[in-house]
Amino acid sequence: MKPSELAPPKAANLFHKATQLIQEIHGVCRFPINVDEMAKGAAELFQWKDPITDIIPVSLDGFEGMLAGNDERSKWMIAYNDSLTSNGRIRFTKAHELGHYMLHRDRQERFMCSKEDMLAWDEGKNIEAEADKFASHLLMPIDDFRQQFNGDINFDVFSHCADRYQVSLTAAILKWLSYTEEKAVLIVSKDGYMDWASSSNAAKKSGAYFKTKGNVIEVPEGTLASSTDIQEDRNGRGVPARKWFEHADSNADLTEMKIFSKQYDCTMTVLLLPKFLDCWKPKEWD
């Protein structure tokens, strides 16, 4: 089995089969996944001769993580930026680099990965998106993840997932967005401007998305996100859909929820749209 022959979810699944086996034998909880143990045990598990031998924090200017082989590529090292303070982000970075090891190490001897690379989940078929997909499947297996959602969608359930899998709140929300049939949007903003945003497929299809890459987009007035009085509303409240999406085809409200992250000095907003809502600009007829 060559690394390049594996699909990211399949590669992650191989690990889960192994951990399930361990769980059955020892009766221990599978979560949170022990990334270090998996990374260092991968070569033995798959009978490869080039193991990951070190996982260390180093000073990586401008990068979150790195996978590097020695000259003979007989062993590999995972490094993560020593300035990272969030346990969730460190774990995701390690899992992402393990993804490169599992899937791409026959193509390159060194992988340098930025913060943007860690958020490239739905950017089609490139190695960064594949490593993210692998990390997402490894840390938050879809079957278990879905089981956590059997009631209302709010920041409490996202926080519960972040705790359960020891990932960042962002990673837990992106995971949910990757499969949900809800029309939902995550927006991370700073000082009244969007830093980045991500939409579920259903939201994208109805025109509810923000192109933040290369664009300066202000957080619209009259929204919960723009309010300086309300720093947090974990359950969300009704906000006119047109405040966020000027072409929304109805006067309906969407549900907007918000938290403020002191650690990153940013506001996280989740919008839940009514299923029927369409946000495309109406076509102009001749």
Ligand SMILES: [Zn+2]
């Ligand atoms: Zn990468």
